[in-house]
Amino acid sequence: KLLETRINAAVELRRGLGLPSAITNAYRLVNSEGDRLSGLIVDVFGDLAVVASSAAWVEKYKSKVKACISSIDEINHIHWRPSVEILKEEGMDAADLKELHPSTCPQRTKVIENGISYAISLEGQKTGFYADQRENRMFLSMISHGQRVLDVCCYSGGFALNAAKGGAMSITGTVNVILSDILLGVDTSLPALELARENIALNNLDPEKTSFLREDATVFMKGALSRNDSWDIVILDPPKLAPTRKVLQSASGMYRNLNSLAMKITRRGGLLMTCSCSGAMTQSGTFLRTLQGAASMAERKITVLRQSGAGCDHPIDPSYPEEALHDDDDDDDDHGGDDF
Ligand SMILES: C[S@@+](CC[C@H](N)C(=O)[O-])C[C@H]1O[C@@H](n2cnc3c(N)ncnc32)[C@H](O)[C@@H]1O
The missing domain is CATH 3.30.750.80 (RNA methyltransferase domain (HRMD) like)
Structure with missing residues (x-):
């Protein structure tokens, strides 16, 4: 009962x-x-x-x-x-x-989120789809008009698809199209990229204007930096790098390095949407300090415009605030805190 x-x-x-x-x-x-x-x-x-x-x-x-x-x-x-x-x-x-x-x-199904269609594989990461990012994706679609957008660690392309819906800029047909002219998602997972590419077709988007690339985030961002490529909006949504509090310190270093690179390839005055699904990072306040460290490394001055978390269908019991910190016994990687 x-x-x-x-x-x-x-x-x-x-x-x-x-x-x-x-x-x-x-x-x-x-x-x-x-x-x-x-x-x-x-x-x-x-x-x-x-x-x-x-x-x-x-x-x-x-x-x-x-x-x-x-x-x-x-x-x-x-x-x-x-x-x-x-x-x-x-x-x-x-x-x-x-x-x-x-x-x-x-084993596969199709869903719709804020009017955008997604293919889901039940063998995929997490439960098959990062439903927790719904409200953050919608926010991105609201600010993407005319912007050059890069989605790093894109999974099935949720952020990139929302940027496309919001009118992100993509240039094709010129002789020297460079990567930052195309709305781009980057991920290392082949099954994730297959879903992302399927999602382009599901939403009748032009595959020449929205593209998904298989590459390690660090390698991609270093390459972009060496080519002087930069974007107006960069989304960085890596996997849970601090699954337990024990590894918080080493994970902070990884978050700092990734964020520093992401800041460097965001044009000056541009926006970085950076995410952490490590409760140990966000709840302890370590994430903001790490971002400050990343900014120093990148020699950039940053301001935080917006802090958010998982969508409202992911309630948290206030009498159990440790919940978000209990990564040791929780392998669900929800986005406890995402920051602009
Ligand atoms: C939290 S999920 C991203 C969710 C996605 N933003 C969305 O809205 O559905 C993290 C993603 O990072 C990818 N990933 C893991 N290691 C990576 C690496 N070294 N370089 C690039 N992507 C990586 C995973 O395959 C996964 O798709």
């Missing part, structure tokens, strides 16, 4: 936030402690729900969790993604986490 009550409350909360809607059907339905369901995350992609379980109780009551989610009107399929390493720490046997019956859930 408790489970049903809390899942129903989570559904009601999202309905109150206008989710799903005619223009967005990818969102977080259950956000662990934020919905009083510690260890349970549910992302909804159209008629499909992806359940990320990281607590023994979720596995124990799996059939009840599934029944509650199946009873939600729009949900036709459930994809179960146990966080095996965390569950093993909780004393669970890996063999018990295997699905007994082969899944009938489709």
Whole structure:
């Protein structure tokens, strides 16, 4: 009964936030402690729900969790993604986490977010889609008109696609088109780039004007710097570099170096949207200090224009503020704090 009550409350909360809607059907339905369901995350992609379980109780009551989610009107399929390493720490046997019956859930689906279509692979990173960046992507689309935009660590191209929607500048057809003339996304993951390229076609964008490149972020940015390439807006959204507080110091160095490069390839007076999904960085205030260090390295003066985090469908329980810091037992890499 408790489970049903809390899942129903989570559904009601999202309905109150206008989710799903005619223009967005990818969102977080259950956000662990934020919905009083510690260890349970549910992302909804159209008629499909992806359940990320990281607590023994979720596995124990799996059939009840599934029944509650199946009873939600729009949900036709459930994809179960146990966080095996965390569950093993909780004393669970890996063999018990295997699905007994082969899944009938489709492995790919399509969603719409703020009017932009995305292909999602359920084998993809996280639950398959970074729904937490929805509001930040929309903000980017509002400021992209006529701007040259670079999306570093782009995954399936969410920021680049929003920049395109917002009218970011792209030049083609000239003799010497340089990379900064094209709306560009960069990532090392081939499956992610395949999705990004599919998304260009899904949204009827010109592949010559919006392009995705497989390259390491540091290598790409150093190359751009050596070619004197720069962009009006740079988005930097690396993976979680500080998964635990123990590695905070070394991760700060990595964030500083990446951000310093990103600042150098942002034109003077331009905008850098820099993200961290490491709770240990953002909640401890280390991220802003790291950005200041990056600015000194880049010999740039910076001001912070806007600080934001995950979308409002990712509630946090204020009586459990440590939640965002507990990366040690949480492999969900939500964007706890993103800064301009
Ligand atoms: C937090 S996700 C980005 C999410 C994306 N901005 C979105 O809105 O969907 C981080 C991305 O960094 C990529 N990545 C990891 N290491 C990288 C590297 N060394 N260089 C470039 N990209 C990298 C991952 O493949 C992943 O797609």
